[in-house]
Amino acid sequence: VSDDKKQMVANVEKQLEEARELLEQMELEVREIPPQSRGMYSSRMRSYKQEMGKLEADFKRSRIAYSDEVRNELLGDDGNSSENQRAHLLDNTERLERSSRRLEAGYQIAVETEQIGQEMLENLSHDREKIQRARERLRETDANLGKSSRILTGMLRR
Numbered sequence: 001v002s003d004d005k006k007q008m009v010a011n012v013e014k015q016l017e018e019a020r021e022l023l024e025q026m027e028l029e030v031r032e033i034p035p036q037s038r039g040m041y042s043s044r045m046r047s048y049k050q051e052m053g054k055l056e057a058d059f060k061r062s063r064i065a066y067s068d069e070v071r072n073e074l075l076g077d078d079g080n081s082s083e084n085q086r087a088h089l090l091d092n093t094e095r096l097e098r099s100s101r102r103l104e105a106g107y108q109i110a111v112e113t114e115q116i117g118q119e120m121l122e123n124l125s126h127d128r129e130k131i132q133r134a135r136e137r138l139r140e141t142d143a144n145l146g147k148s149s150r151i152l153t154g155m156l157r158r
């Protein structure tokens with residue numbers, strides 16, 4: 001059992017290292033993205049880094065708990081602490097999953113908000129064009145009325 005646990009710890013450390021390397025590669029890729037869409041990916045990277053930090057902290061706590069468990073086994077503890085640690089880890093895992101779901105929901109809301117904002121900007125742009133065309137027609141009409149007024153004034157003098 002002890003060898004299995006050591007192997008599992010080594011495997012998790014290896015996977016965490018791979019995840020760190022992937023995050024670094026992703027960050028380099030984000031730096032190469034055009035500035036217009038870089039912001040969205042940068043915020044994703046920040047959330048991924050925060051998630052990674054939480055996972056690493058949980059892993060460190062688990063290792064400490066594991067070392068406490070080994071010490072308790074050596075000292076002849078009754079094993080209740082391992083069950084408590086397992087329950088604690090399950091609670092942490094559940095909390096992490098809930099947080100991930102909340103983050104995903106928040107991301108969805110942000111994407112929807114961005115789409116709505118983009119549609120509003122397009123509508124405002126079309127409205128601005130309409131207003132500018134109407135203003136130009138009004139100026140032309142005013143100029144034509146001025147010409148008409150001058151012509152009528154000239155006709156009245158004659």
